[in-house]
Amino acid sequence: MTLIFMALxxxxxxxxxxxxxxxxxxxxxxxxxxxxLAFMMILGxxxxGIWHALFTDWISWQVFISHASTFGLVTHIVSLWWTTENESAKS
Structure with a gap:
């Protein structure tokens, strides 16, 4: 716990x-x-949740959260990249 608080x-x-x-x-x-970012994490x-419900057996919540946060973060980054590309193309 001490190390966690120090990291925090x-x-x-x-x-x-x-x-x-x-x-x-x-x-x-x-x-x-x-x-x-919060919207993309909820989207993730x-x-x-839908992906794992349809295509996999139930996995641990740790794996689910890891997959969901990775999907949300990557979606956030790609959406920022696309908006930057669109703004630079307009100017």
Whole structure:
């Protein structure tokens, strides 16, 4: 537990440090990006839940959460990449 709390403190310190380095335009965009990430994580839960319900035997919740979060994170990154590509193509 001590190591977990030490890691949590290290992540919080790094988060505050990165927040302070972020320019004001980035700070304004961050809430929308976090909402988008949360939506993609929920989408990952739904997609992987349906996938595992239809195509696999029941697996452990740890594997399910791992698959769902991976799907959500990859979907988030690809959606950001596509929107960046569309914005650069328009200009």
């Amino acid at each position: 403190v290290a992540v919080l310190v790094a988060t505050v440090f990165q927040w302070r380095l972020l320019p004001s335009a980035g700070r304004r965009r961050l809430p929308a990006m976090l909402k988008r 839960l739904m997609v992987m």
